[in-house]
Amino acid sequence: MIKSELIARLAAEYPHLTHRDVERVVNVVLDGMVGALSDGGRVELRGFGAFSVRSRPARAGRNPRTGESVSVPAKHVPFFKSGKELRERLNLSGDA
Amino acid sequence: MKSETLTRADLCEAVHQEVGLSRHECSALVERTLELIAEALERGETVKLSGFGVFQVRAKRARMGRNPKTGEPAAIDPRRVISFRASQVMKARVDGANGHGA
Numbered sequence: 001m002i003k004s005e006l007i008a009r010l011a012a013e014y015p016h017l018t019h020r021d022v023e024r025v026v027n028v029v030l031d032g033m034v035g036a037l038s039d040g041g042r043v044e045l046r047g048f049g050a051f052s053v054r055s056r057p058a059r060a061g062r063n064p065r066t067g068e069s070v071s072v073p074a075k076h077v078p079f080f081k082s083g084k085e086l087r088e089r090l091n092l093s094g095d096a
Numbered sequence: 097m098k099s100e101t102l103t104r105a106d107l108c109e110a111v112h113q114e115v116g117l118s119r120h121e122c123s124a125l126v127e128r129t130l131e132l133i134a135e136a137l138e139r140g141e142t143v144k145l146s147g148f149g150v151f152q153v154r155a156k157r158a159r160m161g162r163n164p165k166t167g168e169p170a171a172i173d174p175r176r177v178i179s180f181r182a183s184q185v186m187k188a189r190v191d192g193a194n195g196h197g198a
Binding site: 033036038040041087 | 100101102103104106107110111114115117122125126128129130132133134136137138141142143144145146147148149151153175176177178180182185186187189190191192193194
């Protein structure tokens with residue numbers, strides 16, 4: 001499923017809203033999460049999961065093509081941990 | 097650097113402010129958005145949200161693990177897990193604003 005399909009499905013459930021408004025809803029939700037992480041915060045959505053920012057120390061990497069060593073600077077990366085309820089839902093059917 | 101936790105209530109408020117729908121409806125829309133993503137993952141679908149990231153369901157094989165508290169070996173059943181890869185846009189915004197390193 002891609003974003004446009006998510007918007008289309010949501011729009012189908014809310015026929016009294018314009019497609020454009022539903023699109024804005026989805027974008028505000030996603031941008032809101034990115035904004036919180038950019039501010040150094042966390043996003044906690046019970047049942048779904050939590051997004052946080054993890055720091056990665058600087059390390060010596062290697063250019064895979066030339067084998068040359070390069071220094072990779074420290075950085076902050078987004079991290080997602082799925083919520084308990086969602087994890088359980090994925091494994092209910094036992095068809096893992 | 098703030099370190100507040102964003103919740104459903106904050107997302108509902110943002111949708112209410114920016115789209116101008118009632119709080120009640122915004123709350124339902126936020127919930128359905130998350131639920132539609134969860135349902136797709138439950139079906140084993142990959143969810144690609146451009147500018148945000150990709151959620152993918154991966155199958156893990158059964159393996160022998162260990163109870164970290166007691167040190168006893170324990171069987172871990174095969175299971176499905178979600179992996180999330182942030183988009184370049186999200187990575188840039190998160191790294192840029194939090195300062196490289198530090």
